[in-house]
Amino acid sequence: MNRSVTFTLTADDYVAANKLFILKYSTSRWPLVCWLTFVALLLASLFTLALRFPDAPFMSLFYICVVVVIAIPLYQYFFGAVVFARKAYADQKTLHHPTTVTWSEEGFRSKAQQGDWNVPWKDYLKWTEDSKVILLYQGARVFNMLPKRVLTPAQIDDFRQLVAANIKSA
Secondary structure: OOOEEEEOOOHHHHHHHHHHHHHHHHOOHHHHHHHHHHHHHHHHHHHHHHHHOOOOOHHHHHHHHHHHHHHHHHHHHHHHHHHHHHHHHHHOHHHHOOEEEEEOOOEEEEEEOOEEEEEEHHHOOEEEEOOOEEEEEOOOOOEEEEEHHHOOHHHHHHHHHHHHHHOOEO
């Protein structure tokens, strides 16, 4: 089994990684609890105002708030992630160079003209994947990304099995 691949990240790869990060982060426990608490307080406030001032047009305000509450995460995922990831990709020139990654029982190695990084599996907090990319988290907001487009199906299976055996899933 070939456990090495050389590729150059594209803006689409970076967008896919950031969208997956946002999706996993926003559906994790703490942000979700905060968001639901915010929504509950907002709705309770509107309901209290509607009871106190029954003739006021609070239902219109209620509907506007519901639309905003739904629109914010959708905006963040479908627009914000795309725009800001593309800008970050354009600005960060280190992402534009070919990179060779290898994986073994010991860890994940990434080598490019800017340097050589070898991270043992035990130093990763968690990992996740979707149909386009695999993320290996070194911290809550720091991750290595591996686009699936550069891997064969056999390499994806091998990588997934190795990572699953060594890192907890997100």
